[in-house]
Amino acid sequence: MLAAFVSSPSPDDPLSVLEVGDRPAPEARDGWVVVDVKAASLNHHDLFSLRGVGLPAERMPMTLGCDAAGTDADGNEVLVHAVITGTPGWSGDETLDPKRSLLSELHQGTLAEQVLVPARNVLPKPAELSFAEAACLPTAWLTAYRMLFTKAGLQPGQTVLVQGASGGVATALVALGRAAGYRMWVTGRSEEKRAAALALGADQAFESGARLPERVDAVMETVGKATWSHSVKSLKPGGVIVTSGATTGFDPSAELNRIFFTQLRVEGSTMGTRTELQQLVQLCATTGLRPQIDVELPLADAREGFERMHEGRTNGKIVFTV
Incomplete structure (x- = not known):
């Protein structure tokens, strides 16, 4: 089957090890089902995988991708939950399972014509x-x-700063926050990205690192080292940073003096639960809220999508169709 995969990592030149070609098709086994993929979206996780972050060479070749929607063996339209528990008998929040993994870390990923997943990781796709x-x-x-609804603890009307205006998580934060009644501010490196965020529903957009007109109640962080200091300085006393990624580096100065003196909270957040995904899907189906898709490409042209993400030329999600 056609797939986008990696056979050996390259920390310095990730696109050089991206392969698009033939991979063995999966076979269903007890408790696991095969999904025929109709669409799969790209994430920064996939670029990290090409670099070997969280994916050692001994697990390769590995089909990339965490996200997919398609059909099951009975023709039902479904989407795939990417978080797979690893502790036998685990119950409760699967993101807290110390042995959890995402698709494409231990198990082959979704950037393929088919993907094998645990039966509990398949959810019905609404027709809408x-x-x-x-x-x-x-x-x-x-x-x-x-990040917004489980970790931040916000109320409608409060102000949220999203660092980095154009990525998949950032555009989702703006859309979801706007729908929930938060005042959404964003930062962006270019006028084009800031304008796109405003068109999506952001209330204000600022240059990266700019001094804000007032401090905010919460900052949503996925950028990391390049924006961390600005995030800490932008918060009201008692405010919260919710961090779910660090695309520019994992090791900023913590600025602990500001954190303890102004009593800031730092909340880590990783993916979400199956229940939260069900709630999100229902929210989109009933309200008309939709992800912003930057571009749809055939899976055979996956390299173009990876190049766009690697170069920062995105305004929403990159989707591969099968």
Whole structure:
């Protein structure tokens, strides 16, 4: 079957090890089902995988991808939850399972014509959502949903700063926050990205690192080292940073003096639960809220999508169709 995969990592030149070609088709086994993929979306996780982050060489070759929507063996339209528990008998929040993994870490991923997943990781796809729209939800949008509604502890009318205006999680945060009645501010490196965020529903957009007109109640962080200091300085006393990624580096100065003196909270957030994904899907189906898709490409042209993400040329989600 056709797939986008990696056979050996390259920390410095990730696109050089991306392969698009033939991979063995999966076979169903007890408790696991095969999904025929109709659409799959790209995430920064896939670029990290090409670099070997969280994916050692001994697990390769590995089909990339966490997100997918498609059909099961009975023809039902479904989407795939990417978080797979690893502890036998685990119950409760699967993101807290110390042995959890995402698709494409221990198990072959979704950027393929078919993917094998645990039966509990398959959810019905509402007819209101296209396959491409549904494929955007399980990673970027689920991450944003958990950050805003589970971790941040906000009330409608409060102000949220989103660092980085154009990525999949950032655009999801703006759309979800706007729908929930938050005042959504964003930062962006270019006028084009800031304008796109405003068109999506952001209340104000600022240059990266700019001094804000007032401090905010919460900052949503996925950028990391390049924006961390600005995030800490932008918060009101008692405010919260919710961090779910660090695309520019994992090791900023913590600025502990500001954190303890102004009593800030730092909340880590990783993906989301199956229940949260169900809630997100229902929210989109009933309200008309939809992911912003930057571009749809055939899976055979996956390299173009990876190049766009690697170069920062995105305004929403990149989706591969099968």
